[in-house]
Amino acid sequence: MSTTIPPRERPRQDARPDKPAPARGRKGASGNRHSQRWLAWVFLAPTILGMGLFTLIPIVASVVLAFFRWDIISAPSFVGFNNFAEVVQDPTVRVSFLNTIVFVVVAVALQLGLALALAIMVQEKMPAWLRVFFRSAFFFPLILSAASVSIFMRYLFNEQFGVVNWLLSLVGIPAVPWLTTPGGSAAVVILVYVWQNFGFSFLLFIGGLASIPVETYEAASIDGATGWRKHLHVTLPLLSPTTLVASVMAIISALQVFDQPYVLTRGGPGDSTRTAVMVIFESAFQRLEFGQASAIGVLLTLIIMAITAAQFRLSKRFVFYQ
Numbered sequence: 001m002s003t004t005i006p007p008r009e010r011p012r013q014d015a016r017p018d019k020p021a022p023a024r025g026r027k028g029a030s031g032n033r034h035s036q037r038w039l040a041w042v043f044l045a046p047t048i049l050g051m052g053l054f055t056l057i058p059i060v061a062s063v064v065l066a067f068f069r070w071d072i073i074s075a076p077s078f079v080g081f082n083n084f085a086e087v088v089q090d091p092t093v094r095v096s097f098l099n100t101i102v103f104v105v106v107a108v109a110l111q112l113g114l115a116l117a118l119a120i121m122v123q124e125k126m127p128a129w130l131r132v133f134f135r136s137a138f139f140f141p142l143i144l145s146a147a148s149v150s151i152f153m154r155y156l157f158n159e160q161f162g163v164v165n166w167l168l169s170l171v172g173i174p175a176v177p178w179l180t181t182p183g184g185s186a187a188v189v190i191l192v193y194v195w196q197n198f199g200f201s202f203l204l205f206i207g208g209l210a211s212i213p214v215e216t217y218e219a220a221s222i223d224g225a226t227g228w229r230k231h232l233h234v235t236l237p238l239l240s241p242t243t244l245v246a247s248v249m250a251i252i253s254a255l256q257v258f259d260q261p262y263v264l265t266r267g268g269p270g271d272s273t274r275t276a277v278m279v280i281f282e283s284a285f286q287r288l289e290f291g292q293a294s295a296i297g298v299l300l301t302l303i304i305m306a307i308t309a310a311q312f313r314l315s316k317r318f319v320f321y322q
Contacts, residue, residue, distance in 0.1 A: 066294040083295035119205035150263035182272035208242030
């Protein structure tokens with residue numbers, strides 16, 4: 001019996017192992033990096049240009065202008081530190097800065113306290129759809145125009161035909177002069193500001209509460225911590241980094257308050273609700289004293305920087321990171 005040996009098949013062309021692709025030359029790789037670098041600069045150019053034109057240049061111009069006297073009509077004249085001396089001696093400026101500090105203390109305390117309390121309530125056992133509703137409802141005032149909200153609130157708190165006084169009259173309380181007395185006008189400005197701005201702090205606290213591990217609360221419950229003790233000994237310490245961020249942003253924003261007091265009271269009655277930014281506006285655009293307005297702006301910036309630095313310095317003692 002004979003066997004037939006099949007002829008040896010030639011390996012097919014596609015069965016051969018692929019040859020490694022030739023390595024790119026240094027010139028091609030460097031050219032590719034160069035093109036990517038230029039593409040990155042093209043995408044960054046609008047942001048850099050916008051920051052330069054609308055942030056960096058105005059800041060430098062404001063600092064320089066603080067040492068000059070200029071009313072747009074005549075040429076600027078160098079006066080050195082005279083603008084700062086006049087600002088310090090001006091009683092209106094001193095009152096406005098004092099009003100601003102008092103406003104910051106009260107408004108920020110109310111804003112953070114209200115935002116934290118509502119955030120804890122919303123994060124408790126609650127249907128998901130209701131939690132989403134409250135988050136949207138509390139954040140909604142923040143997207144509204146501060147001027148339009150203040151105009152609406154001005155009618156709401158009107159002494160003669162305001163809805164607030166009408167509701168008070170139903171329970172026998174006489175009409176309250178909200179916007180014509182120093183205490184009433186300051187209270188309205190603070191309430192309107194807090195109502196419109198606490199939503200941002202609320203969302204920050206919501207995010208901070210969501211990052212706290214559930215196991216931590218379970219361990220605290222085993223140790224006997226319930227109710228307010230659980231939040232005092234667990235929630236507040238673990239939420240301290242979020243509280244730091246919320247307080248820094250709230251204080252910076254409150255120090256620059258302008259829309260609410262300007263629209264609601266125009267700084268009155270007297271100077272009871274006049275703030276530092278209002279004085280900057282009045283000096284620059286009503287009296288055309290741009291040098292003095294720049295000096296006030298520089299002082300306000302230094303105060304903001306000092307308070308922010310103090311917050312971060314104190315945070316080393318009171319902020320606990322997981």
